[in-house]
Amino acid sequence: MKRNEFRKSLQKIKKNLDTTADKIVLNELSEHKEEDQGFCSCKDAEGLPKMLYPTLKEAEEELAYLKKSNLRIYPCPSEKGWHLTKG
Structure with a gap:
């Protein structure tokens, strides 16, 4: 695998991880708000x-x-x- 291809693959993985992490945080905040006393x-x-x-x-x-x-x-x-x- 060439260096540029490797870099692009890493960027794509990072973008997917960031999106997934954002969704998890938003879900946790939503659940916490509903349970907030x-x-x-x-x-x-x-x-x-x-x-x-x-x-x-x-x-x-x-x-x-x-x-x-x-x-x-x-x-x-x-x-x-x-x-x-x-x-």
């Missing part, structure tokens, strides 16, 4: 993402810090954590 699609009345508290204790601490009696804690419908709401 810090993300939900809940929106507030203005269409903005709601603050998500991973644990009930964290939601209770935030509620105590805010000192607002018109807020209450409820579980995220996506079962990812807890939200505060007026009511």
Whole structure:
């Protein structure tokens, strides 16, 4: 095999490896995003993402810090954590 042919073969292999590696990384990121406990699609009345508290204790601490009696804690419908709401 000539040197130029060898070089072209190596470049082709590298390109295939890079493409395969990119696909693997994208798949892993996609799977991780779906499993991420810090993300939900809940929106507030203005269409903005709601603050998500991973644990009930964290939601209770935030509620105590805010000192607002018109807020209450409820579980995220996506079962990812807890939200505060007026009511």
